[in-house]
Amino acid sequence: MIIDTKTLRDFILEYGFVSKKDLETAEEEVKKNPSKNLGQILTDGGKLSEEDLNFVKGHVFGIPTVDLRGEKIDPEILVEIPEPLARRHNIVAYKKSGKGLEVAMLDTDDLIAIDFIKKRSGLKILPRLTDKESIRHALLQYQKSLKAEFGDVISREVGHLSTESELSGVEDTGDLEKMAEELPIVRIVDTLLSHAITQKASDIHIEPFEKELAIRYRIDGILHDAMILPKHVAPGITARIKVLSQLRLDEKRLPQDGRFKIETGGITGSKVSFRVSILPTYFGEKVVMRLLPEDSNGFSLEFHGLGLEAVHKAIRQTVGMILVTGPTGSGKSTTLYTILDILNKPEVNISTVEDPIEYQMPRINQTQVKPEIGLTFANGLRSLLRQDPDVIMVGEIRDRETAGLAINAALTGHLVLTTLHTNSAAGAIPRFIDMGGEPFLLVSTINVVISQRLVRRLCLSTGKAGDAGEKYFLSKAEIKALESKANFGRVLEALIREKVAKDGSTIEAVPFYKPKGSDACPTGYSGRLVINEIFSVSPTIKDLIIKRAISDDIEKQARTEGMLTLIEDGLFQAASGLTSIEEVLRVANE
Numbered sequence: 001m002i003i004d005t006k007t008l009r010d011f012i013l014e015y016g017f018v019s020k021k022d023l024e025t026a027e028e029e030v031k032k033n034p035s036k037n038l039g040q041i042l043t044d045g046g047k048l049s050e051e052d053l054n055f056v057k058g059h060v061f062g063i064p065t066v067d068l069r070g071e072k073i074d075p076e077i078l079v080e081i082p083e084p085l086a087r088r089h090n091i092v093a094y095k096k097s098g099k100g101l102e103v104a105m106l107d108t109d110d111l112i113a114i115d116f117i118k119k120r121s122g123l124k125i126l127p128r129l130t131d132k133e134s135i136r137h138a139l140l141q142y143q144k145s146l147k148a149e150f151g152d153v154i155s156r157e158v159g160h161l162s163t164e165s166e167l168s169g170v171e172d173t174g175d176l177e178k179m180a181e182e183l184p185i186v187r188i189v190d191t192l193l194s195h196a197i198t199q200k201a202s203d204i205h206i207e208p209f210e211k212e213l214a215i216r217y218r219i220d221g222i223l224h225d226a227m228i229l230p231k232h233v234a235p236g237i238t239a240r241i242k243v244l245s246q247l248r249l250d251e252k253r254l255p256q257d258g259r260f261k262i263e264t265g266g267i268t269g270s271k272v273s274f275r276v277s278i279l280p281t282y283f284g285e286k287v288v289m290r291l292l293p294e295d296s297n298g299f300s301l302e303f304h305g306l307g308l309e310a311v312h313k314a315i316r317q318t319v320g321m322i323l324v325t326g327p328t329g330s331g332k333s334t335t336l337y338t339i340l341d342i343l344n345k346p347e348v349n350i351s352t353v354e355d356p357i358e359y360q361m362p363r364i365n366q367t368q369v370k371p372e373i374g375l376t377f378a379n380g381l382r383s384l385l386r387q388d389p390d391v392i393m394v395g396e397i398r399d400r401e402t403a404g405l406a407i408n409a410a411l412t413g414h415l416v417l418t419t420l421h422t423n424s425a426a427g428a429i430p431r432f433i434d435m436g437g438e439p440f441l442l443v444s445t446i447n448v449v450i451s452q453r454l455v456r457r458l459c460l461s462t463g464k465a466g467d468a469g470e471k472y473f474l475s476k477a478e479i480k481a482l483e484s485k486a487n488f489g490r491v492l493e494a495l496i497r498e499k500v501a502k503d504g505s506t507i508e509a510v511p512f513y514k515p516k517g518s519d520a521c522p523t524g525y526s527g528r529l530v531i532n533e534i535f536s537v538s539p540t541i542k543d544l545i546i547k548r549a550i551s552d553d554i555e556k557q558a559r560t561e562g563m564l565t566l567i568e569d570g571l572f573q574a575a576s577g578l579t580s581i582e583e584v585l586r587v588a589n590e
Contacts, residue, residue, distance in 0.1 A: 009038065012048070022047045066104050066128040068094055068138045075141075077101075080121050083142045089113040092138040093121075100124030106135060142198075158184070158233055176249040180239035188233065189240045195226070197264055197272055200527070202291055206241075208234045208284030220456045220528050221329070221587075238278070238285050245276040255279045257356065261294060275356055292358055301338055305498050306562045307450075307534035307569075314448040314536070315339060318390070321410040323432075325422040325451045331530055332419040333358050335452065336393055339417060340364060343391050351387055353380035354395035369395070377402045385409060394418040400436035407437055410445035425451035425533045425563070426555035429545055443542040452532040453566060455573070455583045458513055459521035469513035469524060469580065479507060482581070485589065486567045487559075491575070494564060500576050510575050514582070529578055531570040531588060535563045 026041045042048035073094045080093040095102040101123040108127040118125045196204050201217035213229040245258025261273040271294035279286050324332045355369035378401040410416040422428045458469045488507045495501035515524025535558035570584030
């Protein structure tokens with residue numbers, strides 16, 4: 001549905017949506033690029049919102065517009081359009097009346113979808129224009145329908161399976177293959193995977209116990225019970241996952257690791273890779289699957305202020321080392337992949353040694369460690385140095401040999417990215433020395449050290465930071481309690497420097513936010529963000545390293561030079577309306 005340029009121009013000027021100057025600039029762009037229309041150029045350039053463009057289209061063509069954000073759709077009306085069709089055509093049924101079925105659409109010219117829904121429902125279809133965010137919100141409500149039906153779907157399929165006594169003697173590989181292809185098992189596993197994706201889980205845990213099989217999801221860093229299944233379905237589910245991951249069905253005594261991926265459709269669709277780990281336990285094989293998005297387009301550095309400047313300065317170097325530290329599950333690998341994404345240019349040769357390869361990235365040579373055949377981090381890194389790389393990523397430094405090779409690579413004309421398991425940024429230096437790194441070599445190689453954690457992000461009702469949760473101000477008692485963990489003066493300086501707070505503000509006048517549950521966001525949290533502490537290896541810190549100073553002394557100097565600690569950075573993010581103080585203390589309070 002395209003409006004001719006003159007009609008659109010006149011309407012926009014009449015309602016004052018865009019300045020005359022911006023409109024003339026867009027018209028010049030249309031002349032240079034005839035394949036684009038005026039409305040598309042204005043929205044792509046941020047001069048005209050999609051909502052305003054829909055308003056214009058609605059008035060010109062006489063089609064009403066609708067905004068479904070914040071609207072709860074009756075499930076009986078929502079299912080008038082099957083979810084796959086809704087996602088494929090970006091069309092949602094939201095209201096039924098004597099006049100017909102009202103549907104929200106991005107493209108009211110999609111006559112094929114309208115005709116199909118008309119035949120299926122037997123109702124007159126009343127198209128309404130909407131925007132992408134409105135459609136996304138409406139599609140989320142299919143998730144809730146899936147969650148409500150989850151138990152019924154699984155229970156129905158479980159009822160079709162063989163009984164426990166019939167399955168107890170299954171050992172033959174052929175029988176296991178047959179079991180993995182049984183329709184009920186296939187449907188159960190497909191439902192588990194689909195539900196985990198729609199719930200934005202990062203991990204699926206399938207855990208066998210004496211009399212039951214527990215299914216749990218990790219969502220925003222917290223494990224949640226999803227379902228308890230009868231014990232006798234465990235062999236079939238495990239066999240199905242092994243088939244998908246191309247693992248040995250007859251091996252039940254040793255751990256196995258594998259991988260597979262599936263595609264999801266619709267406006268929010270993408271490829272999702274599942275990293276599979278199977279571990280024998282007393283009551284059977286436990287399966288843990290890590291969900292990883294296949295595309296790397298969403299990577300962005302979630303740093304700010306002086307820390308962001310330090311990281312960008314290190315990225316611009318052609319030699320040296322960028323060191324990321326933190327516990328398992330703190331987002332270290334994602335940070336390294338984000339940096340690789342920035343460095344990934346035609347003139348740069350990038351090679352990695354990883355265990356496992358979490359994200360597959362184009363134009364990057366990624367090597368999977370396989371200790372069972374002798375391909376360790378050290379051997380892989382030694383071979384990489386003969387492959388003429390500019391940038392090397394070592395998934396993790398685990399031993400003295402790998403540490404020495406990484407230092408040598410950073411000294412001989414390569415930029416090395418790697419991770420280390422320590423609790424703080426300053427603690428990485430003594431840990432490196434303990435692993436055999438000589439202080440005089442470390443001061444010549446390490447450019448920047450990053451320590452990070454992941455905290456849950458507050459739900460945003462309008463998409464703007466600061467419009468999340470329940471606003472409140474810290475009492476004197478709360479400030480006093482927190483002062484033992486963080487320096488509020490430094491946090492306030494950062495807030496003022498980055499224009500989150502006004503000059504002259506006091507911490508008592510800075511608003512913070514508590515999670516506020518809603519139908520769309522029951523916990524008050526959705527997604528996660530990074531809190532970090534980052535320091536560059538300055539001349540004064542180099543002197544401390546040479547003297548083999550303890551981590552407390554290094555941290556004290558780094559803070560003097562502007563580093564915020566994990567809790568201080570968390571308080572900064574909380575004051576920015578992105579998370580809560582309670583969440584920061586849960587994750588970073590040591």
